[in-house]
Amino acid sequence: MAPAYGEDDYQASLKYDLPMIHALDARGQFTQAVPPYAGKFFKDADPEIMADLKSRGLLFKKETYTHSYPHCWRCDTPLLYYARKSWYIRTTDYVKDMIAFNKQIHWYPPETGEGRFGNWLEENKDWALSRDRYWGTPLPIWVCEGCEAKRSVGSVEELRREGAKLPEPLDLHRPYIDEVTLKCSCGGEMRRIPELADVWFDSGSMPFAQWHYPFENQETFRHAFPADFISEAIDQTRGWFYTLHAISSFLFKQPCFKNVICSDLVLDKTGQKMSKSRGNTVDPFEVIDRYSADSVRWFLIASSPTWKPKLFDVDAIAEVQRKFFGTLLNTYAFFALYANIDGFTHEEPDVPVSERPEIDRWILSLLNTTTASYVEAMDSYDPTRAARLISSFTIEQLSNWYVRRNRRRFWKSEPGRDKTAAYQTLFECLVAITKMAAPIAPFLPDQIYRALMSETRREAFESVHTAKMVESRTKLISSELENRMDVVQRIVGLVRSMRQKTSLKTRQPLSRIAIPASEETRRLIEQMNDVILEEINVKAIEFIDESSPIVRKTATANFKVIGPKFGKMVNAVARRIKEMSSAEAVQLDQTGTFSTEINSSPITITREDVSIAAQSIEGWLVESGGGLTVALDTTLTPELINEGLAREFVNRVQNMRKDAGFEVTDRIRIHFEAPSRVAEAVQRLSDYVKSETLATHVTVGRDSAEHWEKWDIDGEPCEIGISKA
Numbered sequence: 212m213a214p215a216y217g218e219d220d221y222q223a224s225l226k227y228d229l230p231m232i233h234a235l236d237a238r239g240q241f242t243q244a245v246p247p248y249a250g251k252f253f254k255d256a257d258p259e260i261m262a263d264l265k266s267r268g269l270l271f272k273k274e275t276y277t278h279s280y281p282h283c284w285r286c287d288t289p290l291l292y293y294a295r296k297s298w299y300i301r302t303t304d305y306v307k308d309m310i311a312f313n314k315q316i317h318w319y320p321p322e323t324g325e326g327r328f329g330n331w332l333e334e335n336k337d338w339a340l341s342r343d344r345y346w347g348t349p350l351p352i353w354v355c356e357g358c359e360a361k362r363s364v365g366s367v368e369e370l371r372r373e374g375a376k377l378p379e380p381l382d383l384h385r386p387y388i389d390e391v392t393l394k395c396s397c398g399g400e401m402r403r404i405p406e407l408a409d410v411w412f413d414s415g416s417m418p419f420a421q422w423h424y425p426f427e428n429q430e431t432f433r434h435a436f437p438a439d440f441i442s443e444a445i446d447q448t449r450g451w452f453y454t455l456h457a458i459s460s461f462l463f464k465q466p467c468f469k470n471v472i473c474s475d476l477v478l479d480k481t482g483q484k485m486s487k488s489r490g491n492t493v494d495p496f497e498v499i500d501r502y503s504a505d506s507v508r509w510f511l512i513a514s515s516p517t518w519k520p521k522l523f524d525v526d527a528i529a530e531v532q533r534k535f536f537g538t539l540l541n542t543y544a545f546f547a548l549y550a551n552i553d554g555f556t557h558e559e560p561d562v563p564v565s566e567r568p569e570i571d572r573w574i575l576s577l578l579n580t581t582t583a584s585y586v587e588a589m590d591s592y593d594p595t596r597a598a599r600l601i602s603s604f605t606i607e608q609l610s611n612w613y614v615r616r617n618r619r620r621f622w623k624s625e626p627g628r629d630k631t632a633a634y635q636t637l638f639e640c641l642v643a644i645t646k647m648a649a650p651i652a653p654f655l656p657d658q659i660y661r662a663l664m665s666e667t668r669r670e671a672f673e674s675v676h677t678a679k680m681v682e683s684r685t686k687l688i689s690s691e692l693e694n695r696m697d698v699v700q701r702i703v704g705l706v707r708s709m710r711q712k713t714s715l716k717t718r719q720p721l722s723r724i725a726i727p728a729s730e731e732t733r734r735l736i737e738q739m740n741d742v743i744l745e746e747i748n749v750k751a752i753e754f755i756d757e758s759s760p761i762v763r764k765t766a767t768a769n770f771k772v773i774g775p776k777f778g779k780m781v782n783a784v785a786r787r788i789k790e791m792s793s794a795e796a797v798q799l800d801q802t803g804t805f806s807t808e809i810n811s812s813p814i815t816i817t818r819e820d821v822s823i824a825a826q827s828i829e830g831w832l833v834e835s836g837g838g839l840t841v842a843l844d845t846t847l848t849p850e851l852i853n854e855g856l857a858r859e860f861v862n863r864v865q866n867m868r869k870d871a872g873f874e875v876t877d878r879i880r881i882h883f884e885a886p887s888r889v890a891e892a893v894q895r896l897s898d899y900v901k902s903e904t905l906a907t908h909v910t911v912g913r914d915s916a917e918h919w920e921k922w923d924i925d926g927e928p929c930e931i932g933i934s935k936a
Contacts, residue, residue, distance in 0.1 A: 215294045231294065237343070239291045254289050298341035298350060298406060302457055306335040309456060312466045319592045320518045323473045328448045338457065341406035348408045349388050357399030364393075366426065415454025418467055438468040440592070445473050445518075472592055474517040480524040493523060505652035506532040512651050513598035535602045536655055538610045539644065543659050545614060546637050549621040550666070552876065555634045557667040562632040564687055570742075571636040573696050574613045576689045577604065578640055583683035585647050594651060601647050609640055612700070616746075622875050638663065642670075646681045698732065699739045699746070701837040706747040709832040709843050718862060719855035723751040725761050725831075725842040732839075748858075749843075761831055761842045764796040766821040773820050783809045788821055796823055856892035856925060861903045863922045867933050868904070871918045878936035881909045882916050885929040907936040 214224030264270040318324025393401040422428040459467035588597040645656035660675035672678040768785035825833040916932030
């Protein structure tokens with residue numbers, strides 16, 4: 212038995228009144244109480260102790276076994292726990308209060324408050340408050356050298372009034388405070404004990420100590436306490452979270468905080484704990500210097516909930532920088548470029564939203580829907596969902612859809628009400644994004660916000676961080692309009708997927724798509740007909756019946772569902788599903804059930820039992836997803852081929868304009884040499900080419916154009932020359 216060096220042994224010593232023998236000092240070295248090993252580190256003495264026991268016939272068994280053992284996190288030296296006298300706070304006296312108050316706190320995630328922290332409170336031990344150190348907060352306890360009476364001093368005023376030998380100026384730290392004495396009621400001299408307070412007591416006292424409460428700022432403290440929100444890592448359930456809670460429960464009979472987000476540990480990208488010995492640590496300053504603090508912060512918040520272990524992946528941070536912040540910056544740069552060209556300063560009256568084009572009303576509706584969801588997420592202490600909402604809106608909706616579809620309104624149209632509406636709409640979206648993103652990424656959003664306001668003066672705030680948070684304007688939300696655009700985007704996504712799978716470029720026009728749709732879906736699609744055709748570069752939309760031979764549907768068994776459901780019949784049911792006709796698959800898809808017989812036994816197959824897909828037929832591609840099926844006619848006529856070549860030609864000219872450094876408003880002349888197939892297409896569609904490239908002339912043959920370049924257009928060699936008109 213070693214009562215001084217193990218919890219179980221110590222408890223046994225208390226139960227059976229065994230002696231407490233300390234053979235080691237604070238450095239883990241044997242004292243003179245064990246002369247043969249005095250001065251030796253306890254681990255280094257192990258071989259000699261075993262040899263001595265063996266020589267005296269006292270060694271029962273000697274073996275090596277693997278087990279967990281504590282080591283110093285700095286120098287990796289084996290550690291030693293031993294019993295010692297300490298000053299305690301008897302937290303076990305009010306542990307019931309702590310448990311009750313904990314139930315009033317909103318923990319994120321809840322299981323941390325109910326489990327890890329709740330269990331810690333249930334198994335509460337008295338708080339060992341004292342520490343044998345030099346630097347820190349001295350315990351304000353004085354003990355009489357004569358009668359051993361104890362006194363705790365509660366304020367500087369009391370110390371000045373009752374104390375002697377006070378240093379001036381007064382310093383409450385060691386060694387100065389150790390010189391201060393008090394007079395005991397017995398007439399003896401009282402001296403301060405040598406121990407310091409646990410530093411976590413300082414941290415747990417923060418809510419009132421920061422205001423010097425109760426000596427001053429009583430009203431300020433009452434207004435600020437308890438805290439609305441705190442956050443720290445999961446290890447603080449036994450650290451800061453606990454000390455805040457324990458002190459508040461004892462002093463104020465209430466929780467110290469209302470809401471707490473408990474973050475988990477940051478691991479390497481394979482899920483291993485980072486350590487220098489493993490060589491998998493990351494220098495945060497290098498990552499920040501390369502990718503920005505905003506990108507690191509956004510990754511940490513958006514990649515997964517903060518209360519789950521975080522796999523730190525530098526490549527993922529680079530993707531955040533490129534996809535989200537790159538998109539946000541490019542969208543702002545696009546706005547600023549054309550706003551500067553047109554002198555837009557937002558001084559003109561706002562165009563009423565109801566009078567703006569439908570696409571403006573849609574993006575503002577979606578912005579306010581996103582804002583409402585963002586506020587709800589933040590109010591629910593879910594910053595991960597909030598960040599993802601901002602990212603999705605910025606990348607997928609604002610940049611990839613709204614800005615892309617409206618470029619011509621900015622760079623092609625003349626000044627007027629429509630162009631003003633476009634500027635005002637994009638301006639409002641950018642301001643809202645900066646405000647929502649700023650709590651997570653404080654730098655770039657603030658830079659963009661200040662740049663927007665420096666020219667428009669729409670808000671009188673110096674920084675986005677002092678501006679009022681954006682609020683959702685519900686009157687601008689149109690669920691019907693958002694649903695319509697959502698259907699459009701799903702159709703566009705299906706067609707793009709089919710084009711990609713068969714290497715049919717988007718610039719190649721096609722004749723038609725066919726969609727089997729309900730009356731309601733057909734109505735939505737017809738309202739957005741022009742938008743869909745422009746997006747997918749197709750001439751027409753046709754609506755067909757589900758039973759059309761163009762769209763042949765097949766069913767495949769979902770064994771994870773039908774296995775437990777049908778048991779021994781599962782293979783027979785799977786065969787029947789595989790043999791379903793297109794009409795039967797359509798019936799199942801539309802009604803959700805299909806009744807049949809297997810070995811004379813009636814069964815019902817449900818939608819969850821199968822996966823339904825559409826098969827392509829010759830000349831058509833078919834794709835399903837998101838509750839829609841789209842068939843794409845891939846037949847190419849000479850007219851469609853010519854138009855595709857002309858679009859490819861325009862693409863090359865636009866690239867040359869950019870590479871040549873031309874302004875977006877510059878008019879140009881185009882000369883080119885190409886085989887007859889490309890030349891004929893460009894000449895037939897010269898008006899389209901001129902309109903798209905701001906060209907005054909499109910001429911076959913070489914001349915003294917400023918910039919010439921060789922290109923490949925659909926396998927045909929082509930030389931193009933451009934110069935300013």
